[in-house]
Amino acid sequence: MTYQEAVNWMFNQFPVYQNQGKSAYKEDLSNTIQLANYLKNPEDKFKSIHVGGTNGKGSTSHMIASILQEAGYKVGLYTSPHLKSFTERIKINGEEIPQTNVLEFVNSHKVFFEEHQLSFFEMTVGMAFDYFAKEQVDIAVIEVGLGGRLDSTNIITPEVSVITNIGLDHVQILGNTLEKIAGEKAGIIKSNVPVVIGEKQLDIEHVFLEKANELDSKITFASDVVREVYDTDLLGSYQRHNVKTAICAVQNLKGFKVNSDVIEKGLLNVKTNTKLRGRWEILNHSPKVICDTAHNKEGLTYVMEQLKKEKYDNLHIVLGVVSDKNLEEILPLFPKEATYYFSKPDLPRGLSAEILKKESKKFELLGNEYESVLCAYDEAVKVSSSGDLVFVGGSTFTVAEIL
Structure with missing residues (x-):
């Protein structure tokens, strides 16, 4: 296959949410776990930050990655969907995964994918984790695809979990109330892993507090604690919420040297560092x-x-x-x-x-x-x-x- 044939095969072979909607959503993580085991668990070979939420998770992921790049780290970034090219989904320090790597991954594992009827998203998550492990990134910022609890990315144990906010989106899958959706998003909170909630929403904050308490996870509401908000080259006025969330996330990250100058530079250079597009x-x-x-x-x-x-x-x-x-x-x-x-x-x-x-x-x-x-x-x-x-x-x- 050529690169384009490989990508087309992934899109067409099995369900992909952006084409089909609800029918593409899997009800458990067994396929992803099976794929991870087959790939020798690449998700255990690099540190990560997991970012979920209804709005702003893409921008927040790019902000965090940009800050860590400015600090001199080799940073993986996994996001979805892509705007123009499939390779936008998987980046290291702003550079997209080479098409040759995509083609090699599909060719090498196509038989396994077919035998186990993996979805487009499961294959893509496996590809990203495999690439980050082989390239030995210092840390990877992993954006949740849809929901949280049952999302294919939710096999990682991150250094920090981040949930930007909760809104009524994908209700036919995640539930038709903010409380139900919050419960699904809270599924990325892990035992003894600090969790940052971007915006405190009074009617659902108890969902996150109860889950964090149950798992002995330190919980921080970014909107409560971040006082100094830096400028960003992402122009939307709504980005001020995401700036607070990104700052709070890196402040809760242990073992990485990130000072206020680095945070300021990282936020001012998001588009340069990560090549993010389409936000105002x-x-x-x-x-x-x-x-x-x-x-x-x-x-x-x-x-x-x-x-x-x-x-x-x-x-x-x-x-x-x-x-x-x-x-x-x-x-x-x-x-x-x-x-x-x-x-x-x-x-x-x-x-x-x-x-x-x-x-x-x-x-x-x-x-x-x-x-x-x-x-x-x-x-x-x-x-x-x-x-x-x-x-x-x-x-x-x-x-x-x-x-």
Whole structure:
């Protein structure tokens, strides 16, 4: 196989959540444990930080990795989903895993994958852990894929567990209340491993306190203890929450030398160090074009608040979402005084532009539908004057198509 054939095989062979949704979610970790044993348990050969939560876990993971890079460590970073290339998911000091390594891993273990019917995500986690172990990273920052308790990454015993916040997302899998979702996210808390909770949410803090107490884990709420918040090159105003969480996480990390100067530099150089994209990213200045991957109520609330602070003559919004989103929850967040360009992200879970337009009309969000995200984006830019603003969002996958 070529590299692209290997990646296509992984996507097509077995369930992958970003394509299929709930049917791809596994109910236990037995497959991942079996794969780890077969690979001679690479997850035991490097230190790690485990990052979960509903919103901000990707940005927080990149911030932590950037700080540790600035401190001079060799840092692995595992995140999902990717925006443009599969190799974005697995990085060391900001450099993506070489395509040759991906191809070699798939070719070497394809028979085992087929025999045990491993999912795309299980294979990818195995690949990341195997790569970090072989490259002898000093530490790896591992982002949870979905949930926590049953996520394939949850076979590690990290130095610190991090949970950014809790919101109503993936409710058909994780539960339809904040308490149920918090219980799933709390599944990454390990015995005697310090846990950092990014935001104290009064109605669910007891879930984390009880779990931490049960496992004798020191628990810290970042929003309570971090007083000095440094600037970051990630521009979204919502990043201030993630900055606090990242600072608190590295402060709870034992055996690594990280001072305040290193923290400050790391936060100022996240995009340079880790190559993170799609978070309140400015793509053009005339007209101004901004994209953001926020896709649920909590994330979009912050993004729409920031959008209100922008100055522009006319606002154009390129919108595309996936079909399992609660539209009645997210559409009211969007401004009515904008022209909308409705489109379908190019994946099986993408919601049709026709349905999105119809549902949006109920909330007085008006515009036309387009056959693709790119067509919608091209039209929005074409009709905009230099003083206008074009915002692209609604889904990670919508943003990915215009980057």
